[in-house]
Every structure is written in C-alpha cells, then in structure tokens.
Amino acid sequence: MNAQQQPTGSAYFITRETESAERHTLSVLVDNEPGVLARVIGLFSGRGYNIDSLTVSETEHDAHLSRITIVTRGTPQVLYQIHSQLERIVPVHRVVDLTVVAKDLGHEKPLERELAMVKVRGAGDDRVEALRLADAFRAQVIDANKDHFIFEITGRVSKIEQFIAIMQPLGLVEVCRTGVAAMNRGPEAM
Amino acid sequence: MTDEKAGTDEGANRMTGAEMVVRALVDNGVQHVFGYPGGAVLPIYDELFQQEEVEHILVRHEQGAGHAAEGYARSTGKAGVMLVTSGPGATNAVTALQDALMDSIPLVCISGQVPTTLIGSDAFQECDTVGITRPCTKHNWLVKNADDLPRIIHEAFRIATTGRPGPVVVDIPKDVQFAEGTYAPPSPVFEQKSYHPRTKGDGDQIRRAVELLANAERPVIYAGGGVINAGPRGSERLRELAALGGIPVTSTLMALGAYPASGENWLGMLGMHGTYEANMTMHGCDVMLCLGARFDDRITGRLDAFSPGSKKIHVDIDPSSINKTVRVDVPIIGDCASVLDDMVRLWRAGPGERGRTDVGPWWEKIDGWRARKSLAYKPNRDVIMPQYALERLHAATKDRDTYITTEVGQHQMWAAQFYGFEKPNRWMTSGGLGTMGYGLPAALGVQIAHRDSLVIDIAGDASVLMTMQEMSAAVQHEAPIKIFIMNNQYMGMVRQWQQLLHGNRLSHSYNESIPDFVKLAEAFGGVGIRAEKPDELDDAIAEMLAVDKPVLFDCRVANLANCFPMIPSGRAHNEMLLPDEASEQAIEQAIEADNRSLV
Numbered sequence: 001m002n003a004q005q006q007p008t009g010s011a012y013f014i015t016r017e018t019e020s021a022e023r024h025t026l027s028v029l030v031d032n033e034p035g036v037l038a039r040v041i042g043l044f045s046g047r048g049y050n051i052d053s054l055t056v057s058e059t060e061h062d063a064h065l066s067r068i069t070i071v072t073r074g075t076p077q078v079l080y081q082i083h084s085q086l087e088r089i090v091p092v093h094r095v096v097d098l099t100v101v102a103k104d105l106g107h108e109k110p111l112e113r114e115l116a117m118v119k120v121r122g123a124g125d126d127r128v129e130a131l132r133l134a135d136a137f138r139a140q141v142i143d144a145n146k147d148h149f150i151f152e153i154t155g156r157v158s159k160i161e162q163f164i165a166i167m168q169p170l171g172l173v174e175v176c177r178t179g180v181a182a183m184n185r186g187p188e189a190m
Numbered sequence: 191m192t193d194e195k196a197g198t199d200e201g202a203n204r205m206t207g208a209e210m211v212v213r214a215l216v217d218n219g220v221q222h223v224f225g226y227p228g229g230a231v232l233p234i235y236d237e238l239f240q241q242e243e244v245e246h247i248l249v250r251h252e253q254g255a256g257h258a259a260e261g262y263a264r265s266t267g268k269a270g271v272m273l274v275t276s277g278p279g280a281t282n283a284v285t286a287l288q289d290a291l292m293d294s295i296p297l298v299c300i301s302g303q304v305p306t307t308l309i310g311s312d313a314f315q316e317c318d319t320v321g322i323t324r325p326c327t328k329h330n331w332l333v334k335n336a337d338d339l340p341r342i343i344h345e346a347f348r349i350a351t352t353g354r355p356g357p358v359v360v361d362i363p364k365d366v367q368f369a370e371g372t373y374a375p376p377s378p379v380f381e382q383k384s385y386h387p388r389t390k391g392d393g394d395q396i397r398r399a400v401e402l403l404a405n406a407e408r409p410v411i412y413a414g415g416g417v418i419n420a421g422p423r424g425s426e427r428l429r430e431l432a433a434l435g436g437i438p439v440t441s442t443l444m445a446l447g448a449y450p451a452s453g454e455n456w457l458g459m460l461g462m463h464g465t466y467e468a469n470m471t472m473h474g475c476d477v478m479l480c481l482g483a484r485f486d487d488r489i490t491g492r493l494d495a496f497s498p499g500s501k502k503i504h505v506d507i508d509p510s511s512i513n514k515t516v517r518v519d520v521p522i523i524g525d526c527a528s529v530l531d532d533m534v535r536l537w538r539a540g541p542g543e544r545g546r547t548d549v550g551p552w553w554e555k556i557d558g559w560r561a562r563k564s565l566a567y568k569p570n571r572d573v574i575m576p577q578y579a580l581e582r583l584h585a586a587t588k589d590r591d592t593y594i595t596t597e598v599g600q601h602q603m604w605a606a607q608f609y610g611f612e613k614p615n616r617w618m619t620s621g622g623l624g625t626m627g628y629g630l631p632a633a634l635g636v637q638i639a640h641r642d643s644l645v646i647d648i649a650g651d652a653s654v655l656m657t658m659q660e661m662s663a664a665v666q667h668e669a670p671i672k673i674f675i676m677n678n679q680y681m682g683m684v685r686q687w688q689q690l691l692h693g694n695r696l697s698h699s700y701n702e703s704i705p706d707f708v709k710l711a712e713a714f715g716g717v718g719i720r721a722e723k724p725d726e727l728d729d730a731i732a733e734m735l736a737v738d739k740p741v742l743f744d745c746r747v748a749n750l751a752n753c754f755p756m757i758p759s760g761r762a763h764n765e766m767l768l769p770d771e772a773s774e775q776a777i778e779q780a781i782e783a784d785n786r787s788l789v
Contacts, residue, residue: 031384034332039324046325077513084510090329090349093384 019075023052024099025110025182026083027190031091032058032066039089040068049074049082053114053157055179065093071112071180096190098182105186112182116160121148122171130170137163148173203374207336208233208367211300214343216243217375220271222262222638223247224255228275229315230302233367235273247638247667250659252279254631256286257620257657260295261632262639264618265593267421269296269350270635276302277315280361281322285625287357288326292622293444294419296355298346299323305365306334319361328356333363336371344376353387354508355419387507391524396532399479399503399520403533404541406477408552409437412460412489415444415621416482416506418614420527425614427530428481429453434537436549438556440468442483443606443621451610457556458565461489462757463603466564466766471556472497473763480504482526485516486622495762505529564755564768565607574724576601576676576747580608580648583674586731588612591643593636595619597629597653600682600753605648627656630673634660637669644672644735651677651704661714664740672734672741678749679704686752691759711742720744 030036037056044051053071058064072082079097086095098110118139120130123146130149134141139153153163157180164175183190205213211234215223224247227235238246249255252274259270270290274283280301290297304313320332329349331342339362346358403409411432417424425448432439432455439449440460449456458465460472469491472478478500483489490496496516504511504518505526512521522529567577594609595618596602602619611617618636620628633647647654654675664671684699708718717737721730721744734741754769 035320035324038321042325077517081510081514084508084512088508088510090382090385 019077021073021075022079022099023071023073024079024097025112025180026070026072026086027094027096027098027182028068028070028086029093029095029190030066030068030089031093032064033091036066036089036091037068039091040070040086043085043089044070044072044082047081047085049078053179055181069180069182094190098184098190101184101190105184107185110182110184112156112180113154114157114160114178114180115152115154116164116175116177117142118151118153118164118167118172119148119174120151120167120171121173123147126170130167133163133166133170139163203372204370205373206233206237206367207333207339207362207369207371208237210336210339210371210373211343211362211367212237212241212244213373214340214376215271218344218347219268220244223271223273224249224258224262224635224638225273226250226252226255226275226279228277228279228302230276230304230364231273231279231300231362231367232302233364234300234302234362246273247634247663249631249634249663251657252282253285253627254634254657254660254663256283256297256299257289257625257628257631258635258638258660258663259297259299260286260290260293260628261595261618261635263290263295263297263635264418264632265615265636266639267615269298269347271298271300273300274302275315276304276319277317279315280317280319280359283359284322284326285623287323287359289620289623289625289628290357291326291328293620294355294415295357296350297357298350299327299357299359300343301359301361302367303332303361303363306363307365309363319359323359326357327359328354330359330361332361333366336366336369339366339371340374341381345380345382347376348380348382349385353385354416354511388509388523389507389525389528391505391522391529391532393532395520395522396529397536399505399522400533400536400540402477402501402503402520403435403437403479404537404546406475407547407549408474408476408555409435409549410457410471410475410478411437411439411449412472412478412480412483413439413441413445413448414481414483415442416526417441417445417448418482419507420482420525420530422614424448424482424525424527424530427527427534430534431530431537434534435541436553437479438471438553440464440471442486442489443619445483446606446617447611447614450612452612457560459606460763461486462491463607463753463755464757465607466562466755466768467556467559469757469763469766470559474555475500478502480506480518481530482506484511484514487515490516491757491765492760492762495764497763562768564766566769567751570748571724573748574721574727574746576604576678576751577608578724579674579676579727579745579747580604582727583646583648583731584609586728586735587644587646590735591640592616593618593633593640593643593645595629595632595636595645595647597647597649597656598624598626599650599653599684600678600686600751601648601650601653601676603683603753604676609648626650626653628653630654630657630671631660631663633671633673634664634667634669637664637671638667645669646672646674649673649675650682651675651679651707652681652701655705658710661711661716661740661742665715670738670740672743674734674743675707675745676747677704677707677744678747678751680749682751683753689752707742707744711740714740714742716740716742718742718744720746722746
C-alpha cells in the first residue's frame with residue numbers, strides 16, 4: 001500500500017556525470033575593488049565548482065585592474081559554465097580560458113609557474129643532502145643558520161611537488177606556495 | 191558665502207547623501223518606493239518626508255516590501271524600489287532579493303548601514319549586508335563616500351534593468367547619508383567599463399535559426415520569462431512568428447501571457463504540471479525554438495530523455511543560460527525582442543507567409559493530444575473543486591483590466607492551468623525560488639502601480655499566512671487587492687508529494703488551526719467573504735469584485751484534490767501522469783490519512 005510510485009524518491013532529477021573532468025587555467029581580469037575576490041570565490045563555492053589554485057594581484061595600477069589566475073577542474077560543459085558565470089560578475093572585465101587558447105595556439109598548455117618557500121631543519125648528512133638537492137632543483141637559499149634552510153623554488157607545479165616530496169624525509173617543517181601564475185606563449189596579450 | 195554662490199550649479203548640487211538618494215530616485219524615474227524605516231535609514235526617511243515626487247508605501251515587513259516592488263516591476267516593466275534599514279531590515283529583504291534574482295526581476299534595494307566608523311564592530315543592528323546579499327543580487331555596493339552615491343545609484347538602476355534584469359543592493363552607512371557631497375544627474379554615457387550586455391543577436395545564427403524553423407516539419411516555440419522582460423515588442427513578435435510559421439507555442443510559468451491563451455497556436459504551459467499536448471509536442475518536435483527560457487528542471491523532466499529528436503535553438507540574453515543543462519544546436523545571445531524582430535523580418539523575406547513545409551500533419555497529431563483533455567477534472571455539486579473556482583474567477587474577471595498574482599503551491603499551478611492570460615505583464619508569480627507568501631505583497635505592489643485595475647492574488651491558505659500582515663499595508667494605502675484564498679486546509683503541494691513519494695505519510699502538511707479568514711479580514715479593516723458551495727461561488731465572486739477595499743475571500747475548496755497532469759520525478763515528457771489515470775488512487779490514499787489527522 002505504501003509502495004513508492006517514484007523510482008528516485010526525490011523531487012529533483014538527479015543525473016550522473018558521464019564526461020570526464022579536465023584541468024583548466026583561467027585568467028580573470030577584474031576591477032580591483034573591495035569584495036571582488038569574494039564574488040569570484042563565492043561563485044565557485046556557491047555553484048559547487050572546484051578551485052585547485054588561485055592567485056590574485058593588481059597588475060595594472062593606473063586602471064586598478066587585478067588579474068586572478070584560477071586553476072579549476074570540470075567537464076567541458078562545467079568549464080564553459082564557469083567561464084560564462086564569471087563573465088556575469090559586474091566588475092569582471094575579461095575571462096580567458098588559457099588552456100583553450102594554448103590548444104588553439106598548438107601548445108599542450110599555457111606557461112604556468114609557481115613559487116614556493118620551503119623550510120628544512122636538520123643536521124649532518126641530511127643537511128648536506130638537502131642543500132645538494134636544492135642545488136639540483138635550482139632552489140635558492142634565502143635564509144639559513146646552522147640547523148635550518150629556507151629555500152625559494154620557482155617552476156612548474158610538478159617540479160615544486162617533487163621538491164617538497166624529496167625534502168620530506170630530510171627535515172621539512174614548513175611550506176608556503178603562491179599558487180599558479182600563468183600566461184600563454186607568443187607575442188599576443190590575453 | 192559669496193564664493194559658494196559664485197558657482198550656482200555647484201551650489202545647487204551640494205547636498206547630503208540622504209538628499210542625493212531621493213534626488214537620484216527621482217532622476218531615475220522612480221515614483222513609488224516600498225519600505226520600512228529604522229535607525230540606519232532615518233536621514234533618507236527625513237528627506238522623503240519633505241518632498242512629494244516619490245511616494246513611499248509603508249509595508250509591515252521588509253520581505254513584503256521586496257515582493258511588492260517585484261510585483262510593481264513585473265507589471266510595469268520598470269525597476270521596483272525598496273528601502274530598508276540595516277541588520278534585520280536587510281536580512282528580511284534577502285528572500286525577495288533571491289526571488290528577484292531567480293525570476294530576473296529588476297529590483298533596486300537601498301539599505302541603511304551603521305556608520306562607517308562602526309562597521310565591523312558588531313554594532314546594534316549591524317550585519318554584513320553586502321556579504322549576505324552578494325550571492326542573491328546581480329551586483330551590490332557599500333557606499334563609503336557621499337560623492338560616490340549618485341554614480342552608484344545610477345549604476346544600480348542601469349544594472350538592475352539592463353541585460354538579464356535582476357536585483358541590486360546599495361548599502362549606505364548612516365554617516366554617508368548625513369555627509370555632504372556633490373550630486374551629478376545620470377549621464378547618458380555610461381562609465382562602467384566591465385559590463386556590456388549584448389542585445390543584438392548574431393546575424394548568421396539568426397539566419398540558421400530561421401532556416402531550421404522554416405524547414406521544420408514538427409516545430410515548437412518554447413517561450414520563457416525573457417520574452418516578457420524584452421517588453422511588449424517581444425510578445426508581439428512572438429505572436430507574429432507563430433502565425434507566420436503555423437508554429438505551436440508553449441511557455442513556462444514565467445511567460446504566461448506572452449502568447450494569448452485564446453490564440454489558436456497555444457498549447458498551454460509545459461513542464462511538470464503543464465498540459466499533455468505541450469509536453470508531447472516538446473517531446474516529439476524536430477525543431478525547438480527556446481526564447482528566453484532556461485531549461486529549468488521543472489520544465490525538462492528527465493534530461494537524457496528531453497526532446498530527444500530535436501534541433502534546438504536557444505535565444506537568451508545571458509550567455510551562461512546557454513548550454514547550462516541542455517545542449518543546443520543554434521545558440522543566439524541577445525534580447526528576445528531584438529532577435530525576434532530579425533527573425534520575423536528574415537522569415538518574411540525568405541520562407542514567406544507559409545514557411546517551406548506543411549505543418550498540417552503535425553497539428554493533426556497535436557490535436558490528438560489535445561483531445562486527451564489533460565486538464566479535465568471531476569465536477570462536484572457539493573464541494574467547490576479548485577479548478578472550478580478558477581474557471582469561475584476567470585469568467586468573472588477576464589473582460590476586466592485584471593492582474594493576477596499567486597502564492598506558491600497547488601493553487602499556483604491551477605491558476606497557471608486554468609486562468610487564461612491574454613497579455614504580458616498580467617501574471618506575477620514566484621517561479622524560480624517558489625516563495626510562499628509572494629502573492630499578497632506582490633498584489634499590493636501591482637495595485638500601487640495600477641490604481642484603477644483589478645488585482646487578484648490567487649492564494650493558498652498556507653502561503654497567504656506567511657505575509658498576511660501586508661493586508662494592513664493594503665488597507666492603509668487604500669489598495670483594494672482581492673485575495674482569493676483556495677482554502678483546502680493543507681499545504682496541498684507538500685501533501686501531494688508526500689502522497690506520491692513518502693507513502694502517504696502526511697508529515698506536518700496539515701494546518702491544524704487556520705484562522706477564520708472572514709474575521710481576519712475584518713480585523714485588518716478589510717472585507718471578508720466566504721464561499722463553501724459551488725452554487726454560492728458566482729455571487730460571492732461578484733460581491734468581491736464590487737467591494738472597493740482589500741478582500742480576503744475564503745474559498746473552501748475540496749480538501750484533497752491534487753494537481754494533475756504531472757510529470758513524476760525521474761520521468762520524461764511523454765510519461766505524464768494524467769488526472770484520470772492517477773488521481774483516484776492518490777485521493778483514496780489521502781482520505782485514510784485525513785481520517786487519521788482529523789479529530
């Protein structure tokens with residue numbers, strides 16, 4: 001008698017994702033005004049989009065424009081939605097999907113760089129090994145005393161990940177990363 | 191002193207922030223503001239007191255101000271304006287703001303804020319208004335300098351009313367309202383650099399769309415709120431295009447009236463509680479023209495079975511609406527009126543009067559679906575069937591200058607199914623957010639804009655209690671709104687879902703102690719009328735229409751009637767539950783529960 005007539009038991013139509021997610025890097029040019037970052041971040045959290053990395057800084061002082069670089073993940077349809085939704089935000093001037101542009105230009109992906117500071121504490125062989133590896137990774141020593149180093153390393157995300165993993169057993173105590181900055185190759189502006 | 195007078199213009203344009211607010215409202219064509227005073231907006235209220243250009247309508251709750259402003263906006267095509275204080279004033283406005291966001295209603299909300307020096311100190315009646323309203327507005331501003339005020343208010347009106355319309359909030363701290371600054375009137379050239387809504391559709395895409403439609407054997411037009419928002423020209427062109435191509439027309443809840451219900455191409459509303467013919471036409475079409483609608487989940491049913499064999503053309507002013515849930519073949523970003531202008535022009539120049547295909551067989555099929563009479567209901571001589579009540583209400587009011595608002599629930603769907611709308615901007619309802627309590631204040635707003643028109647809120651007994659206090663505002667402002675309550679003593683739609691999905695366990699969907707609406711109306715200073723039997727109905731409606739005061743009409747309808755036809759969840763358009771197939775069992779089950787819950 002109480003048999004459910006509906007298969008889902010829900011007032012909503014729940015569909016499953018069938019497409020696979022891709023990782024894209026977006027550049028967003030915004031007015032540098034109070035709350036603009038909250039608008040962008042709020043859009044991502046409110047609509048359930050992912051943020052792998054986010055960096056922001058004013059890049060054109062006279063025009064008060066900031067450039068936000070967001071690394072996100074989603075199906076092509078979701079990525080297109082993210083793009084369109086970002087463009088709806090009033091203080092957003094431009095949104096460029098750098099990954100799409102890179103592919104159009106015949107590249108695998110845009111140029112992406114990240115900076116990290118890595119603090120390593122140790123003595124003896126570990127300390128020597130840390131310094132040797134830092135050198136191999138072209139990391140700079142920006143602070144040191146007899147039982148620690150702080151390395152500054154710049155490069156692709158994968159390089160930084162690798163460096164941090166290698167430092168782990170050698171006394172890694174602290175990491176700070178900037179997130180990804182990105183632009184496309186060639187003479188054209190975004 | 192003499193120095194100040196030297197630059198006359200400069201002197202005349204020096205004023206306080208509060209004066210600027212009122213001046214900017216006037217300069218943006220505002221005649222009515224819906225609001226509620228409080229500590230943080232007193233300077234603005236003081237300015238309102240000292241002028242006569244803007245009329246202030248005092249509501250009883252800020253949510254009411256918001257819905258009233260929405261009704262005002264929807265019925266006039268202008269922006270609705272609300273004025274609220276800080277803290278609870280602003281938080282009470284949130285429901286209306288989100289409602290306006292989801293239904294694309296131009297709404298300008300001006301809120302007071304604690305003085306800038308106190309922001310962040312947890313001051314009395316402080317809240318982070320811009321933070322709270324950020325996700326429920328198209329844009330919002332916290333004004334920190336009086337000199338920025340005029341520019342921001344002008345921007346607010348422009349952003350609320352252009353592109354895809356929506357709500358905006360301008361949050362003004364009290365010290366900014368007191369501070370002096372220089373006023374500047376709205377400039378014809380807009381300074382905003384980052385906001386460029388596109389209104390003109392791409393020519394090539396429009397050509398493709400016309401070709402597709404003209405060559406279609408089974409076309410359909412699926413119109414949405416964007417057609418209404420495009421202004422009267424949108425509806426005119428829609429009618430023209432439908433006639434040119436012999437194209438059947440269905441619409442969403444938001445677009446009722448864009449195509450006349452008496453028009454020969456009209457299929458009725460589509461979607462979950464749409465007609466059988468509308469949904470079957472959508473399912474079987476070969477070319478679909480979606481105009482300013484957004485493929486909402488109440489419309490599409492099961493997405494992977496939605497109109498499987500059709501090429502889809504989607505016209506929308508908001509690029510993010512395109513390919514959001516349904517992939518389309520011809521996307522056109524632009525204003526519906528502008529795009530329809532182009533389509534009609536191209537059609538006349540190309541395919542001509544009759545199109546290129548014979549849509550006769552398609553119409554034969556549609557007539558077969560129409561013959562299914564999906565809105566049929568069992569008449570009853572003892573009890574007022576809700577559908578019957580609406581048919582009688584329609585018959586009594588269709589020849590008058592009538593505006594209809596609704597609350598949310600079964601009565602709303604019945605109103606959409608049974609009240610035939612002939613013109614745009616005559617139907618105000620909360621579609622996207624589904625806000626119970628929308629209709630009564632919205633009716634107030636409509637009545638303020640159209641003093642001599644008949645404004646009826648088709649209500650449910652549960653919804654109407656959510657904003658009932660606005661009866662008091664209606665009485666104060668001599669707005670003779672008619673609240674036609676379809677009283678079945680249930681939250682009917684909640685109950686219907688419980689019957690369908692939750693084994694008929696009617697958890698808290700029965701209102702144990704509904705007030706006596708007749709006495710309640712009298713307590714407010716309005717008029718109460720009750721109808722309990724079908725044969726009393728016509729006279730009671732006539733009595734209601736004759737009264738020049740706010741009326742609560744307690745229409746006692748069949749308690750357990752359900753809203754059909756219906757696309758059950760997880761089903762496609764061609765799997766509708768029709769009234770003659772489903773209602774019997776559902777009602778039978780409900781009666782047992784009724785026995786349990788009634789003493």
